[in-house]
Amino acid sequence: MTLIVYALVVRQTFRRFLTYRAAILGAVLANTVFGAVKAFIVTAVWRQRSVIGGYDLPDILTYTFVAQALIGPMSLLTNNLDIPARVRSGDIGTDLFRPVDFQGYWLSVDLGRAAFALLGRSLVPFAVGALLFRLRVPADPRVWAAFAVALTLGVLVSFSVRYLAAMSAFWLLDEKGVTGFVNMMTTFLGGLTVPLILFPGWLGEVARALPWASVVLVPVNVFLGKLSGAALAGAYAFEAAWAVALLALGRLVTARARQRVVVQGG
Amino acid sequence: MDEAAPKPPGALVTYLASVRMWSRSAMQYRASLVMVMVYGTLVAGLELAALLIVYGNVRALGGFSLAEALYLYGTAQAAFFISDLLFTGTEYLGARIRMGTFDGLLVRPVGVLPQVFADQFTPRRLCPLLSAFGALVAGLVSAPVHWTWLRAFLVPYTLVTGVAVFGAIWVFVGAFQVVVTDASEAMNVVTYGGQYMTSYPLSLYGRNLMLFLTFGVPLGFVNWQPTLYVLGHPDPLGLPTVFRFAGPVFAAALWSVALFAWRGALRHHRSTGS
Numbered sequence: 001m002t003l004i005v006y007a008l009v010v011r012q013t014f015r016r017f018l019t020y021r022a023a024i025l026g027a028v029l030a031n032t033v034f035g036a037v038k039a040f041i042v043t044a045v046w047r048q049r050s051v052i053g054g055y056d057l058p059d060i061l062t063y064t065f066v067a068q069a070l071i072g073p074m075s076l077l078t079n080n081l082d083i084p085a086r087v088r089s090g091d092i093g094t095d096l097f098r099p100v101d102f103q104g105y106w107l108s109v110d111l112g113r114a115a116f117a118l119l120g121r122s123l124v125p126f127a128v129g130a131l132l133f134r135l136r137v138p139a140d141p142r143v144w145a146a147f148a149v150a151l152t153l154g155v156l157v158s159f160s161v162r163y164l165a166a167m168s169a170f171w172l173l174d175e176k177g178v179t180g181f182v183n184m185m186t187t188f189l190g191g192l193t194v195p196l197i198l199f200p201g202w203l204g205e206v207a208r209a210l211p212w213a214s215v216v217l218v219p220v221n222v223f224l225g226k227l228s229g230a231a232l233a234g235a236y237a238f239e240a241a242w243a244v245a246l247l248a249l250g251r252l253v254t255a256r257a258r259q260r261v262v263v264q265g266g
Numbered sequence: 267m268d269e270a271a272p273k274p275p276g277a278l279v280t281y282l283a284s285v286r287m288w289s290r291s292a293m294q295y296r297a298s299l300v301m302v303m304v305y306g307t308l309v310a311g312l313e314l315a316a317l318l319i320v321y322g323n324v325r326a327l328g329g330f331s332l333a334e335a336l337y338l339y340g341t342a343q344a345a346f347f348i349s350d351l352l353f354t355g356t357e358y359l360g361a362r363i364r365m366g367t368f369d370g371l372l373v374r375p376v377g378v379l380p381q382v383f384a385d386q387f388t389p390r391r392l393c394p395l396l397s398a399f400g401a402l403v404a405g406l407v408s409a410p411v412h413w414t415w416l417r418a419f420l421v422p423y424t425l426v427t428g429v430a431v432f433g434a435i436w437v438f439v440g441a442f443q444v445v446v447t448d449a450s451e452a453m454n455v456v457t458y459g460g461q462y463m464t465s466y467p468l469s470l471y472g473r474n475l476m477l478f479l480t481f482g483v484p485l486g487f488v489n490w491q492p493t494l495y496v497l498g499h500p501d502p503l504g505l506p507t508v509f510r511f512a513g514p515v516f517a518a519a520l521w522s523v524a525l526f527a528w529r530g531a532l533r534h535h536r537s538t539g540s
Contacts, residue, residue, distance in 0.1 A: 026451030033455045037463055040470045041320065041327070048324050177301025184309050194316040198323055 005100050006108040013112025017120070024120050027072065032125040035068035039133050042195070053197035053204075059224055060195060062136045065129030066223055067192050067216045072117030073151070074158045074215040076192050079179040080113060081106060081162055084169035096258065103163065103247070103254050110159045118151075136224055143225050146232060150219040153239035157214040160246035161186065167250070170257040190215045211242040280376040284384030292388040302390050310347075310394035314339070314401055317465070328467030333408035334497050335467070340402025341421075341489035342464035345428025347394045353433045355385030356440030357457075360447040369537050379528065382440055412498060420492045420510075427513030428464075428488040434517060435460065437524035444531035456483060464488045469502045476503055484520060487513040 017024075039061055046057040055063065071077060083106065086092040096102060129135060138144055165182035169175040187193055189212035196207050196217050207213065218235050221227050227235050275283075292299055317339055321332045330338060359382060362368040371381045411417060439453045446452075460483070468476050468490045480486040480503065494501055495510040 020448075022446070022449040023451060026449040026454070029452050030454040030459065033459050034462065037459070037466075037471070040472070041466055044327050044470045045320060045324050052323060174295060174298040174301075177298060177305060180302060180305045181308075184305060184312065188312050188315075193312060194319045198319050200319065200322050 002100055002104075006104060009105060009108035010112040010115065013109045014116045017113060017116040028121055028124045031068045031071050031121065032128045035065050035125050035129050036132060038064045038068070039129065043133075045198075054226070055195075055197055058134050058136045060197075061129070061133045062224060063191075063195055063197075063216075063220045065126050065133070065135060066220045067190075067195075068129070069122035069126040070151075070154075070216055070219070071192065072121030073114045074154060074186075074190070075110075075114075075117075075162060076158075076186055076190050076215065077183060079162050079166055079183060081110065081166040083163075083166040084175045084179070087169040092261070096261065102258070103250055106163060107156075107159055110162075111155065114155045114159075138223060138225060140225070143223070146227075147219060147223045149236065150222040150239065153236060153243060154214045154216075154219050156243040157211050157239055157246065158186070160243055160250055161211060163250045164246065164253060167253050167257055170260055186212055186215070189213075191217050211246060214239040214242055274375050274377075277377050277380045281380035281384050284381050285387045288384060288387035289389060292390070299389065302388075303393050306390050306393035307396055310343070310397045313343075313465075314397045317401075328469035329499065330467045330497075331409070333405055333410070334499075335405070336401045337405025337409050337497070338467060338489060338493050339465045340398055340400070340405050341424050341428060341493060342461065343398035344395065344402055345425050345488055346432055346461040346464070347391070347398055348425065349429045349432035349436060350394075351391045352429070353383045353436035354391070355381075355383045355387065356436045356443065357450065357453075358385050359440050359443035360450045363444065363447045363535070366537075368535075372537070378532065379437075379440075383436075409497060411496060417496050420496050423513075424489050424492040424496075427492070427517055430517035431484060431488045431513070431520060432457075432460065434520035434524040437521070437528050441524070441527040441531035444535050456485075460485045460488070464490065473503065480505070480509075484516040487516045 042060045042064055043057065046052065046055075046060055050056060052060075067076075083092065086095060095105065098105060126135075130137060138147070161182060162179075165179045166175070168178040172178065189196075189207050189210055191207075191212070196204065196213065198204075199207050208217065218239055222232065222235065317335065318332075320327070321335065325331065327335060359368065362371075362385070371378055371385075374381065406421070435456050439450075439457060442453050443450055463471070463479065464485050468479055468486055471479070476486065480491075491501075491505075491510045492513060493499075495507070501509070
């Protein structure tokens, strides 16, 4: 029964985002153009060194446009959760009062947003990239299925990180410092600013072990067919382990926040 | 009534008064301001780190060594963020029109554009200048430049023309937002996209795009053309030397078109009456 409620929240959020068509058009345009500029830069790098970190030129071009396509679904630049605004306005009282789990409710909202972004913001940048540059698009439907699983786990990790940042609004008058800092980590360690495989030595190793490796790098590696069998299972386990750990931390924080909150009148 | 109506204040006075007002407003939440300033500095620093990471893998990009790339990057970022400091208020116009608060600026007996330029000004916009000038100075010190008086003059000259080109683009952003209030992100392609493109050698983008970035959207005059002269690189497009110094001409042309578009947009504007 509660699952139906969550599914309805996912659907309603999806429909809510449908109303912002003009803004989405602008975002799609920006994501596409930035993708093209980045593609020119990596092309110049790979012209001089044919393989870096196991990636050849079509691999890195594919990485570039998948990363641009995932800016929306993985929310790589912004926090995108309304929790802080609702804490300030007091509407959060309604959310806490709902007969569904608070964290589960916001996860459903975010899944609806991500699903919409995947359809509305991801397809065009990737398609344009595939037209202009030589990308590696999987032909095997099993790779696409494996990619869908990696994406879903990636969205869970992305949500759980952003949720922790947004929940800071229960303690801070202005959470923008915290959410901004976390967004910065996501953009950089998620491998959007520079592909993670260009990171030197230990910095690269650390970045590939952090949760943000789940939002772009792992899905791209699956998309490129670099992972199969035990390696694929290992990648899923990596994403799932971070998702479970961070969601559990989120539950702990939610319980604390619930004790703190004082809702005025009504 | 023999008393003459008071003379309306000039554009600069209006602009500075607005900047002062918004700065005081931003200072009200001091702890919050400090935090966003720290992270604003870090974000810009990470963009510079990105350039260093790329150069960790190659010795040159588009014929530019790391030192030369740092200079090019520094001029683009400094020009962009100075223009951001001065003009970026136009970005908030769409939101203002949707909220109905644009009318508040229109009814004041002072110029509209200076108020719009200063809109939502915050000292945070100073932060990215640290890494911009850091890269610029590092590039100047380490690049093998054959210094002449002309080359030395071209360094500040590059910043001024760069700010002028980006400034005209911010005016276009304002005009665009008055007409299309809810698709503001589309203009990010020329503003933040322009900042990104000019931070790397334009030679990376191929001949056609370079021609477009010279004669279409003249971002090539932000820093690329004068930098070719300072660093002693030939122009990959083979344009005559006079183009290295043509920035002000293109900037002036861009400003006249931008101001024309701005006036057209203002005439187009219909208040909701709120």
